[in-house]
Amino acid sequence: MVTSVSVQTLQRLPIYLNLLKSDSMQSAAYLSSKAIAEALGLHEIQVRKDLASVSSGGKPKVGFCRITLIRDLENYLGYNDSNDAILVGSGKLGKALLTYDGFKEYGLNIVAAFDNDDSLAGQKEGNVPILPLTKLSDICDRMKIRIGIITVPTTAAQSICDLMVASGILAVWNFAPTHLDVPEHILVKNENMAASLAVLSRHLMEKFTD
């Protein structure tokens, strides 16, 4: 049964998928929720509940068919139909993401990058052309782009976000460490490296004051 899914569950789905596709699992045709849970350090009930929201179900005493589950997860996550995206901000982080080719696997396809600095226009970074900001609206419109990636400095992030929304972008992946205000129907997903570092840093501090 496919029902609505919490963000927590949704974010675990790629992890299941990754495990099922990994070399170590290739030999098994069926996997129990217990086996999956142990491999990922989760609880088996959680695994069953997560998978129930995506898959056509497992078989009692047998478990989940690996191949079927992979297919169900990929479909649910949209890895098969690719999503075109644009990126704004060709600084270090932006260039890094343009060069990194790992997103294809997840169905993300960055078709164009934009930068405030017009002198970058015409260059390519990892096969993606860098264009002047003035062309953003036109391209989003013509190519029906729905995903925008923000890798500009904090100060510029909100205005770029506004421009994206005005150009028809429906989902924003924000790497600037700042809150973005958007209309209700637009999704902002913050990629918050500072938050991760906070967790690491505090763990160490607490270790050494115990």
Place this chain on the structure above:
Amino acid sequence: MVTSVSVQTLQRLPIYLNLLKSDSMQSAAYLSSKAIAEALGLHEIQVRKDLASVSSGGKPKVGFCRITLIRDLENYLGYNDSNDAILVGSGKLGKALLTYDGFKEYGLNIVAAFDNDDSLAGQKEGNVPILPLTKLSDICDRMKIRIGIITVPTTAAQSICDLMVASGILAVWNFAPTHLDVPEHILVKNENMAASLAVLSRHLMEKFTD
């Protein structure tokens, strides 16, 4: 009063800090929790509770002293004393992180990178030397490195993680999309871009089947 803090709160702290340091806030000496909440799209009670765990407190009718709060947050997050780290995996993502200089601000200092491919040894990437893997243990030991960043392919991640742990690493920042098994006292923080993409992708899919 400084009490123990949930991971959720901890991860919001850099966001508060970022806001307080932003240009738009420079003019205010004191800020109410309500003003902060509105700027970040949070609830003011949550802001007060979050800040209570870090700061020496605000003043009724006045709010929180911006400067003091910045100092308290920076202290709590350890932005002042820098954390040395090593990175393993000088592929595209690894190089991107080495080149990206934004981590300094958060007190993270990558002192050396390692790669399986010895032909990379001796090169530099963003001022960080790339060394052969065989030198990892020795360097971690001598420099008392406690943070390890993993940007190797999934298949190599667990063995690199084991090597890090054996070399004295206490906190692992894992960019490989896989679960890592570690002893209890070691912290693994997963930077899960696939999870973010899952959220974006499903948002779009649901928008178009409504």
Place this chain on the structure above:
DNA sequence: TAGATTGTTAATCGATTAACAATC
């Protein structure tokens, strides 16, 4: 003082975990 704002204690909400019936 009156009123705004803090900080704390209690209520709500949602996610995780437990218990257990269904089933192959």
Place this chain on the structure above:
DNA sequence: TAGATTGTTAATCGATTAACAATC
């Protein structure tokens, strides 16, 4: 059949939000 494993309903747990007393 017996037993392992699924899927669902109920209980627990923790984070968020609400209510309100304290205070400048």
